Amino acid sequence: MPSESPSTLITLRDAAFGYNGRPVIEQVSLNVHAGEFIGLIGPNGSGKSTLFKGILKLIKPLDGDVIHAPEIFKRIGYVPQRDQLDAIYPLSAFAVARMGAVGILPWYRLPNHELAARVERSLERVGMSAQRDHAFAELSGGQRQRVLIARALAMQPRLLVLDEPTAGIDPVAEESILKLLTELNQDSGITILMVSHNIPSLRHHVHRAVLIRDHQVVAGSAAELLDPKRIAELLTSSL
C-alpha cells in the first residue's frame, strides 16, 4: 500500500477499472508525487488506456478509490493521442492551444489579453510560435504534439498527463519531445505522467516506471524496472 505524503497529487487505493462492470485492471495502488516524471508502459491491450482514464477520473473505479489532491483541480493538463482529434475542424495552432486556457474558465468569464498572452507563451515554450497561424491539421505529427502540449501548458498545470505522445513520429522528433518534457519537469516543476511504448528512450528520461502486466501494475524506479533484462523477465513471465 503506497503511503500518502503532503506532496502526493494522486492516490489510487486498491482501485479496479473496467467497463460494464467487468474489470480490465485490478488492485492498483499507486501514488503520484509532485515533481515526478513517471512512464506508464505495458503491452497492447494490457489496460494502459483504461488505467489512464481511471487516473484522470474519466471513468469511475469499479472498486477502491481514486483521490486527487485539491491543488490539481482544473490543473491537470491532458494531452490525448493527436490522431483522436478530427482534422475537419478549421483550427489554427493558436486556436487549439487557446482551448486549454479558455477551457478552464467558467462559461460566464470572457477571455482577456492576459489569457492570450499566456497562450502565446505556451506556444513559445514548445517552440511553435512561428507556426501559430498554421492549420493544426496540416502540421506534422511532432508539431501537432507540441501544440497539444502547449494547450495543456496554457492551463498552468501542476500535472501533465500524456497518452503516447511519441507514437508514430520519427526518432528525432520523439527525442525532441521527450527533451521538452524533461525540461518542463526539471525547470518548471511540472509533474509528468506519460504512456509510452518506447522503453529504451523512456529509460533516459523518467524517474519512475509503472508496468502493467496480467491486469495488475508493478511500479519501481526507472533504472530498476526499465532495465532490458528486467523488462524481458517481467513481460515473459506475464505471457
Added chain:
Amino acid sequence: MTNFWHLFAPGFLLHNALWGSIAVGIFCPLIGVYFLLRRMVLLGVALPQISAAGIAFAFFVQGLGVTWSLHAGEANDRFLALAGSIVFTVVAILVLALLERRGEGTTESRIGATYALAYAGSILLVASNAGGKIEMLNMLHGEIVSVSGYDLHLLFFMYGVLLLFLVLFNRQFLLVSFDRESARAMGKRVALWDVLLYGLIGVAISMSVLIVGPMLTFAFLIVPPLAARRFCRSMTSFFLLSSALGGLSGLAGFYLSYQLDWPLSPTDILVSSVLLLVAVAIRKIIRWPVAVA
C-alpha cells in the same frame, strides 16, 4: 423581368416569405456547422422529418378533440405545430444522442430507421386526422409563401434568442465537440453541454421546418457549411461564410423562384447546391492551405 430591388420595395406582396427564406438561410448553417464537424450529417436529414412528424402528431391530437386555447385561430394552429415539433425534435435528438453514447447499434442504422418511421408516421397521422385540413399539410411541408407577419416575428425572436446562446456558449460547444476527453479532464460537464447544444438545435430545426419544411431545412443545415468549409481557416470564418452562403441561397433562390414561377424550396436547394459546386470547382483550380478532411 422584375427588377431585383422590387423585392425590397414597401408593400411587396411576398415580403414575409422573402425575409423568412433569407432568415432560415442565414441561421440554419450556424447549427449545420456542428452537424458537419460532429459528423452527424445523417441526423440533419432525420431531425427535420421528425419535426414534421411532431407537427402531424400535434394536429392528430387536436383532431381527437383535445383543444388548445392560448391564441385564437391561425395563431393557435401555429403554436400547436411549434409545440409538437419542438417536443418531438428535442426528445428525438436526446434519445439518439444517448443511444450513440451507449454505443448501441450503428449510427446509420439508428438514424435511418428513425427517419423512415418519422416519414411514414407523419403521413399516417395526417391520413388519420379526423379534423384534417389543407393548412395542416402546408405547415407540414413548410409553405413559405403563406408565412404571416406573426410567424416572421416569432422566427426572428426565436432565432435571436438561439443566436445569443450559440455565441455565449460557443467556446464550450467547440471544446466538447473537438476533444471530449480533454474537456472532461478540464472539469467540463460534457453531457450537460451536449444536452444544451442538442436542445438549441432541436428548437432551431422546429422553427425552420415550420417556416420552410423539412427538405429545405436539411439543405440549409448541410449544404452551405459544406461549401464554406473549403475556404475557412478559423471557426469564426466558418460560421460567418456558411451563414452568408445560406442567406445568399435564400435570397437568390427567392428571386429565381419569383422570376421563373418555380416552387421556392426546390429553387433554394438548387441555388445552394450550385454554390457548393462552384466552391468545389474554385478549390480545385485555386489551391491554398486549408485543411479539408
